[in-house]
Amino acid sequence: MPEGPEIRRAADRIGKALxxxxxxxxxxxxxxxxxxxxxxxGHEVLSVTSRAKAMLIRFSSGWSMxxxxxxxxxxxxxxxxxxxxxxxxxxxEFLTDKHAVRLWSATDIVLLPTPEExxxxxxxxxxxxxxxxxxxxxxxxxxxxxxxxxxxxxATLMLDQRCFAGLGNYLRSEILHAAGVHPDDRPxxxxxxxxxxxxxxxxxxxxxxxxxGGITVADALAxxxxxxxxxxxxxxxxxxxxxxxxxLTCGDLVVRKRYAGRRLDYCPTCQPSRRAHS
Numbered sequence: 001m002p003e004g005p006e007i008r009r010a011a012d013r014i015g016k017a018l019x020x021x022x023x024x025x026x027x028x029x030x031x032x033x034x035x036x037x038x039x040x041x042g043h044e045v046l047s048v049t050s051r052a053k054a055m056l057i058r059f060s061s062g063w064s065m066x067x068x069x070x071x072x073x074x075x076x077x078x079x080x081x082x083x084x085x086x087x088x089x090x091x092x093e094f095l096t097d098k099h100a101v102r103l104w105s106a107t108d109i110v111l112l113p114t115p116e117e118x119x120x121x122x123x124x125x126x127x128x129x130x131x132x133x134x135x136x137x138x139x140x141x142x143x144x145x146x147x148x149x150x151x152x153x154x155a156t157l158m159l160d161q162r163c164f165a166g167l168g169n170y171l172r173s174e175i176l177h178a179a180g181v182h183p184d185d186r187p188x189x190x191x192x193x194x195x196x197x198x199x200x201x202x203x204x205x206x207x208x209x210x211x212x213g214g215i216t217v218a219d220a221l222a223x224x225x226x227x228x229x230x231x232x233x234x235x236x237x238x239x240x241x242x243x244x245x246x247x248l249t250c251g252d253l254v255v256r257k258r259y260a261g262r263r264l265d266y267c268p269t270c271q272p273s274r275r276a277h278s
Contacts, residue, residue, distance in 0.1 A: 002069055004166020005210035007050045008131050010075050014101055015048035017077045018057070021096040030091040032110050039063040039111055040094070052126050052165035056117060064114045065092070068122065073106030126165040130206045140164070141199035144187040154198075155183035155259045164202060171209060173240040173265045174216040175201045177249075182273040183257060183264050189275045216240075221248055239265045 002010070022044050028036035044060040055075075057065045067073065073091075078084060080100050088104035103109070110120070117123060128135045128143060143149060149163050157163040158172035167175070176183055179198040187195050205216050215222055215236040225235025233241040238248050243256035247267040257264050 002053065003168030003171055003209070004050070004052055004129070004131055005171075005206060005214065007053050007055060007069070007166075008210050009213065011048050011050040011055055013077055014055075014057070014075055017099040017101050018045040018048055018094060018096065021045055021099075023059075023094050024097060025095040026093045027090070028092050030109050033065075033092060035111060036065075036092070040065070045094075050131075050166075051123055052129055052161055053168070054122060058114050062114055063111050064117055066108075066110050066112060066117070066120055066123075067092075067103060067106050068108040069106050070108055073108075074104045076102050076104065078102075122161075125162050127161065127163045129165040130202055131166055131210060135203070137196070137200045137203045140202050141196045144195050144199055150187040153184050153186055153259075154181050155257075155264055157187075159262070166206065167202070169262055169264075170214070170216070170237060170240045171206055174209075174237055175205050176264075177239045177266055177271060178205055180271055182268075182271045182275070183259070183266055184273055185275045194274075217248070239267060241265065 022042065023040050026041065028040070039061045040059055040063075046058045046060055048055070048057050050056065053068060055067045059065075074088065076084060076086070078100050080095060080098055082100065084100070084102060086104055090102060090104060091106050091109055092103040094101040112120060128139060130140070143163070149157055152160070152163070154176050155172065158167055158175060159169070175198070178201040179194070181190070181194070181198055187198070190198070209216055217236065217238050221238070222235050234245065239254045242254045243265045245254055246252065247254050247270060250267060250269045252267060252269040254265050254267050257266070
């Protein structure tokens with residue numbers, strides 16, 4: 001499933017094609033978009049943005065289209081004359097004077113009045129969006145120490161959108177490793193300095209993933225991994241998908257654990273458990 005950085009990059013790409021343009025034509029065959037002709041067709045696209053893993057497209061009609069890719073959703077942007085040639089199921093299509101923007105295979109799409117966006121069941125439950133420019137490391141550190149978040153395991157709270165919106169599986173492993181936090185440790189087990197560093201890593205690594213297209217390590221480390229002939233899934237991360245390979249920090253083997261069936265990769269040497277000794 002795409003994580004916050006990937007959805008934000010998709011919003012940027014879609015925004016370049018749609019914002020300031022009139023939707024001249026299109027189709028909206030998904031069952032929840034029956035009023036799209038009146039609310040979208042002939043209206044200007046005012047903005048395209050993301051909240052965590054959700055996309056919001058706002059129109060001059062005063063309505064917004066909310067969508068969540070979940071596992072299979074995918075956005076494409078082409079010139080209007082390009083044949084999309086896709087075997088996926090079309091959910092929404094926006095045609096401007098130059099471009100065709102299409103959403104395929106997503107199953108969570110709805111139109112709602114723009115002023116009521118925050119009342120959507122998914123958006124209403126979200127914690128702070130890590131990619132929001134107004135959300136800084138100090139706010140994230142305070143959030144880590146709040147109840148009941150402070151008593152949740154790192155492995156749990158890093159995937160809970162009610163704690164931190166936009167994080168997902170690869171970011172969870174990468175952030176915990178960079179922070180030196182064991183996946184079973186809780187914020188309440190750690191000293192203030194470690195919690196503050198953890199908060200800084202949440203912000204910095206998520207922003208880097210957004211800026212680089214999912215690469216979470218420094219350029220030099222990524223290039224060194226490429227030079228060793230590693231596959232992309234390993235050279236672009238410090239620990240995620242590097243299980244049974246040497247840790248890039250200390251050289252010990254990266255270990256894989258599973259929490260609720262989802263993989264988490266970490267280095268036991270770089271991420272010793274404080275909880276076991278508290």
